Amino acid sequence: MKHIPSRYKTALAAATCLALAACTVGPDYVRPTAPVPAAFKESAGWKIAQPADGKLGQAWWQLFNDPQLTALEEQVVISNQNVIAAEAQVRQAKALVQAARAGYYPTATVGASVTRSQRGVASSSSGGVNTASSVQNSTAFSLPFDLSWEADVWGRIRRSVEANRDSAQASEADLAAAQLSAQAELAQDYFLLRVQDLQKELLDATVASFQKALDLTRNRYDSGVAAKSDLLQAETQLKTTRAQAIDLGVQRAQLEHAIALLIGKPASSFSLPALHFAAVFPQIPAGLPSQLLERRPDIASAERRMAAANAQIGVAQAAYYPSITLSASAGFQAASLANWLTWPSRFWALGPAISQTLFDGGLRRAQTEQARAAYDITVAGYRQSVLTGFQEVEDNLSALRILEAEAQAQEDAVQSSKQSLAVFLNQYRAGIISYINITVAQSTELANERTAVGILGRRLTSSVLLIKALGGGWDAAFLTGKDQNVKK
Numbered sequence: 171m172k173h174i175p176s177r178y179k180t181a182l183a184a185a186t187c188l189a190l191a192a193c194t195v196g197p198d199y200v201r202p203t204a205p206v207p208a209a210f211k212e213s214a215g216w217k218i219a220q221p222a223d224g225k226l227g228q229a230w231w232q233l234f235n236d237p238q239l240t241a242l243e244e245q246v247v248i249s250n251q252n253v254i255a256a257e258a259q260v261r262q263a264k265a266l267v268q269a270a271r272a273g274y275y276p277t278a279t280v281g282a283s284v285t286r287s288q289r290g291v292a293s294s295s296s297g298g299v300n301t302a303s304s305v306q307n308s309t310a311f312s313l314p315f316d317l318s319w320e321a322d323v324w325g326r327i328r329r330s331v332e333a334n335r336d337s338a339q340a341s342e343a344d345l346a347a348a349q350l351s352a353q354a355e356l357a358q359d360y361f362l363l364r365v366q367d368l369q370k371e372l373l374d375a376t377v378a379s380f381q382k383a384l385d386l387t388r389n390r391y392d393s394g395v396a397a398k399s400d401l402l403q404a405e406t407q408l409k410t411t412r413a414q415a416i417d418l419g420v421q422r423a424q425l426e427h428a429i430a431l432l433i434g435k436p437a438s439s440f441s442l443p444a445l446h447f448a449a450v451f452p453q454i455p456a457g458l459p460s461q462l463l464e465r466r467p468d469i470a471s472a473e474r475r476m477a478a479a480n481a482q483i484g485v486a487q488a489a490y491y492p493s494i495t496l497s498a499s500a501g502f503q504a505a506s507l508a509n510w511l512t513w514p515s516r517f518w519a520l521g522p523a524i525s526q527t528l529f530d531g532g533l534r535r536a537q538t539e540q541a542r543a544a545y546d547i548t549v550a551g552y553r554q555s556v557l558t559g560f561q562e563v564e565d566n567l568s569a570l571r572i573l574e575a576e577a578q579a580q581e582d583a584v585q586s587s588k589q590s591l592a593v594f595l596n597q598y599r600a601g602i603i604s605y606i607n608i609t610v611a612q613s614t615e616l617a618n619e620r621t622a623v624g625i626l627g628r629r630l631t632s633s634v635l636l637i638k639a640l641g642g643g644w645d646a647a648f649l650t651g652k653d654q655n656v657k658k
Contacts (some may be wrong), residue, residue: 195324196484204556208217212567220283229645233452240242249434256348263338270334273327285310311510314501326488329481336478339649343471356432356640363425364447365627380408400605445608465641472552479545484542489534568635587615
């Protein structure tokens, strides 16, 4: 054979590598389609932030302009145990990627051994009859260095790396989803707690008002103008309202304990003092529906798991093809310790091996079908996640739009009930009507005011849920090593 110049050897090696790289079996990933509307239906009639207002940031809670909420939200990522567990799962998934990449490289081992053996040797006479035997002992000193490398001809390792990388990206999206869920839950609990404070303020003010009404009735009773029943009704109204104010403490305490859990603190060592709460309703940029696929971490997680399942099909199909292994061994071997590590005691061996499964009872076919079925499951899960995402956005867009109109109507009802009560009180002082009219008017006013505060809480909750449904300012571009050129 003629001598081949080194430049041709390099070119031949490069061509061989390219040929091997092209033999990756299994389908290349293409993101399946999902039903995406052109616009959000429920956004009509609700004031959405204009493009000039910017995108929804990851610190979305700052839109509510509440320093106490901001201070609590900043503790979620570093203290919430569910978030910490999700972060550990991300590190675990990234370690699996490194483990899969190790298949690209050869495995080298070294080991020393000393073997002592014994065998009997028979001697015979000239007539061929055994007359005596002897024992021979031997010792073998060995120090081999072994090298083994599997050529990834069919892309089994490449597909394994791809699958583990996609799974790691899914875990990153799961971490973002866990953070967003904890942050949104904290905001809801915080606003509900502040609504309880508003309810307490309202009831305390009502108790003071009812006390004045009771004093008025008692004076009238002492003067013989009012009946005993009027006095009893006033006392009942006051005591009932006072009990309602006390009852608010149960839910407030539980909300306080829930917030402590979300920020990773013992409930017994955490408290939020009551304060006057002034609600802020931010304008929330909903964006285009098509952007939701990249902005929701749960949808991104489902998409990445779909890509990982697609790569597993290639791993299963690679089992149909032969495996090629290159192995080499070298070292020292001698019968005596003195000659063990000397140059004449060296040895080496080099050679490739190829193996092909001829019959496995349908195992490879079953594994491939299993991988395809697993992929179909992830496709269905992805599409369901997309549909759920759009539903949640539409739900909260409609809730905000309807609750805003309801809040205005309820405010009108509150003002009417206040005016009605004022009229009835004047009539009662003039002795025109009985106290039962005052009782009804007071109950009506209190119920309307409490309903208005409840609507306020529902609007705040819907605002938080809308931000969560929109992804909370997250983006799939945050995923480590995300291939932006994947076909969609």
